[in-house]
Amino acid sequence: MAHAITPAEVEKIAKLARLDLTDAERERSTRELSSIIGYIDRLSEVTTEGVASYETAGEPLAKLREDAGVIFDGRESLIAEGSFKDGMLVTKGVFSDRAKHDHPDS
Amino acid sequence: MTTLIPEKATIAELAEGLRSRRFSAVELTGHYLNEIKRDTNNAFITVNETASTQARAADELLASGQAGPLAGIPVAIKDVLATRGLKTTAGSKMLAEYVPSYTATAVQRLLDTGMVLLGKTNCDEFAMGSSNENSAFGPVKNPYDDTRVSGGSSGGSAVAVASGLAPVALGTDTGGSVRLPASFCGVVGLKPTYGRISRYGLIAMASSLDHVGIFSRTAADAALLLNAMAGHDLHDATSGREPVPSYADMISRELPKLRIGVPREYLQDANPLVEKLLQDAQEVYGRNSEIEFVDVSIPRLPYALSVYYICASSEVSANLARYDGLRYGFHAEIEGSLEDTYRHNRSALGPEVRRRIMLGTFALSSGYYDAYYHKAMQVRQLLRDDFIAAFKKADVLLCPASPAPAFKIGEKISDPLTMYLSDMYMTAANLVGIPAVAFPTGLVDGLPVGLQFMAPAWSEATLLALVHRFETASR
Numbered sequence: 001m002a003h004a005i006t007p008a009e010v011e012k013i014a015k016l017a018r019l020d021l022t023d024a025e026r027e028r029s030t031r032e033l034s035s036i037i038g039y040i041d042r043l044s045e046v047t048t049e050g051v052a053s054y055e056t057a058g059e060p061l062a063k064l065r066e067d068a069g070v071i072f073d074g075r076e077s078l079i080a081e082g083s084f085k086d087g088m089l090v091t092k093g094v095f096s097d098r099a100k101h102d103h104p105d106s
Numbered sequence: 107m108t109t110l111i112p113e114k115a116t117i118a119e120l121a122e123g124l125r126s127r128r129f130s131a132v133e134l135t136g137h138y139l140n141e142i143k144r145d146t147n148n149a150f151i152t153v154n155e156t157a158s159t160q161a162r163a164a165d166e167l168l169a170s171g172q173a174g175p176l177a178g179i180p181v182a183i184k185d186v187l188a189t190r191g192l193k194t195t196a197g198s199k200m201l202a203e204y205v206p207s208y209t210a211t212a213v214q215r216l217l218d219t220g221m222v223l224l225g226k227t228n229c230d231e232f233a234m235g236s237s238n239e240n241s242a243f244g245p246v247k248n249p250y251d252d253t254r255v256s257g258g259s260s261g262g263s264a265v266a267v268a269s270g271l272a273p274v275a276l277g278t279d280t281g282g283s284v285r286l287p288a289s290f291c292g293v294v295g296l297k298p299t300y301g302r303i304s305r306y307g308l309i310a311m312a313s314s315l316d317h318v319g320i321f322s323r324t325a326a327d328a329a330l331l332l333n334a335m336a337g338h339d340l341h342d343a344t345s346g347r348e349p350v351p352s353y354a355d356m357i358s359r360e361l362p363k364l365r366i367g368v369p370r371e372y373l374q375d376a377n378p379l380v381e382k383l384l385q386d387a388q389e390v391y392g393r394n395s396e397i398e399f400v401d402v403s404i405p406r407l408p409y410a411l412s413v414y415y416i417c418a419s420s421e422v423s424a425n426l427a428r429y430d431g432l433r434y435g436f437h438a439e440i441e442g443s444l445e446d447t448y449r450h451n452r453s454a455l456g457p458e459v460r461r462r463i464m465l466g467t468f469a470l471s472s473g474y475y476d477a478y479y480h481k482a483m484q485v486r487q488l489l490r491d492d493f494i495a496a497f498k499k500a501d502v503l504l505c506p507a508s509p510a511p512a513f514k515i516g517e518k519i520s521d522p523l524t525m526y527l528s529d530m531y532m533t534a535a536n537l538v539g540i541p542a543v544a545f546p547t548g549l550v551d552g553l554p555v556g557l558q559f560m561a562p563a564w565s566e567a568t569l570l571a572l573v574h575r576f577e578t579a580s581r
Contacts, residue, residue, distance in 0.1 A: 005468070010464070012471075013464050013467045014464060017463045017467040018427075019455075019463065020449045020452070025460075032461060032522050033461075033468065035522075036415065036465060036523050036526070037468070039523055039526075040415060040416060042408075042409065042412055043409055043412050043478075043485055044477075044481075046406065046409055046484075046485050046488065048485060048488070052484070053484055053486075053487060054483045054484070054490065054537075055487075074207040077191060092439075094432060094439070095439065095444075
């Protein structure tokens with residue numbers, strides 16, 4: 001299982017995790033992740049054939065609450081003053097340039 | 107006021123002062139707020155501006171004669187527990203301006219007893235760290251030596267209690283984040299059983315490992331807070347239904363015959379300091395003829411840290427996916443695609459958080475899932491089997507809290523793996539969900555050192571009773 005992480009793998013992981021890396025970060029991450037995973041690789045010494053995966057202890061989950069409406073009294077704390085314009089809720093913009101909003105994979 | 111308050115007062119002493127009207131809850135709160143203003147160790151991120159109002163209400167409660175043992179007692183809260191109307195940053199630039207619309211159950215239950223919220227304490231970003239150097243609001247310094255770390259991730263809460271800025275505080279413990287800073291700062295740090303205290307309103311790091319924990323000067327103080335918070339919560343499906351005993355009454359009762367086991371695996375590469383600490387403890391407890399020391403083995407213990415960093419990081423990578431800047435926190439409008447926007451906003455996350463997200467993403471990614479995440483979860487199960495077997499031979503387990511006292515600020519920050527090794531005695535209790543308590547045993551070269559007890563699930567009373575014995579014996 002011994003595994004040295006390559007810069008290409010770091011790039012792939014960062015993409016999956018939606019993180020931008022600078023060149024320096026990519027170089028450092030490659031080194032750090034390799035060292036951490038090098039330590040973790042001692043897990044391969046443990047025989048786990050046929051062992052079930054850990055599950056949180058056999059406690060049953062909490063019983064569900066009654067299926068009834070609950071009044072949330074924190075409306076004001078969620079909606080800041082001046083959040084409405086012409087009766088519509090105003091939210092922060094996501095894109096500054098709407099023409100470029102197509103998903104890169106689409 | 108200072109002359110009225112014993113500098114290192116316990117809750118019982120403060121409660122007596124309030125009842126005998128030597129000081130009011132408003133005066134008591136004022137005293138701590140002044141101490142917080144004078145703090146030079148960076149323990150707090152936000153001070154609660156309404157603390158005095160809460161204290162006035164506590165004074166009324168005390169005057170009514172209906173007050174419980176915690177009424178009017180101030181408390182500090184780690185800044186990962188949501189407090190309605192009071193900024194909750196998780197030590198992150200991502201949530202620097204976040205004001206929750208609800209209060210965490212653990213905090214609410216304390217407020218319901220009449221406790222006064224002093225403020226929110228500094229911590230490693232999203233509770234990830236062993237030294238409290240990963241906070242966007244700067245490191246927390248150790249009150250015994252300000253060139254050294256407080257320990258993390260709940261460093262601010264540990265320092266608040268250690269340096270008299272609060273009599274008690276809440277922290278959270280995912281892989282030692284209450285017990286390690288407690289040990290570095292010379293206070294008691296309790297991590298209860300998984301599910302003992304509701305996590306509703308706790309900003310999630312790794313959900314199968316996250317616990318709310320308590321910092322206090324004494325085991326008795328921890329027992330009072332645990333009694334107020336423990337028990338099932340409809341808002342947290344993982345909170346346990348086990349009955350809540352009166353911890354506060356149980357700690358001073360006579361202990362039954364007890365077998366204390368020291369796991370062999372922790373002795374194998376122990377340094378002279380650790381050996382000395384364990385010997386001292388054996389001497390203190392050995393005086394009691396009801397207590398017997400036994401040899402136990404937890405064969406998979408040497409793998410706990412590896413299992414932890416895979417499980418915790420994998421859960422981190424999932425839990426922190428929500429911080430995309432659209433639903434919570436930091437947000438900047440940029441030119442580009444939705445993906446670009448996410449990535450840009452997530453640049454508000456600090457280096458340690460990004461490192462763990464990447465490690466977890468790797469462990470869960472196609473081609474590596476079986477070798478890392480699945481393997482770690484199998485070894486985690488074996489570790490639980492080992493603990494079950496060990497608890498047939500011993501009622502409690504004793505081990506060090508840390509391989510060494512608090513290290514220098516900056517000493518380990520550039521080497522993540524060395525930093526992670528600080529938690530070598532900590533993570534097993536989180537992985538198998540059992541309660542553990544770190545308690546101070548004295549000073550070595552002017553720095554606090556401590557030990558740790560672990561016990562089977564729901565045995566918090568035994569842990570606190572043992573710490574209480576140590577406190578009484580060394581007084």
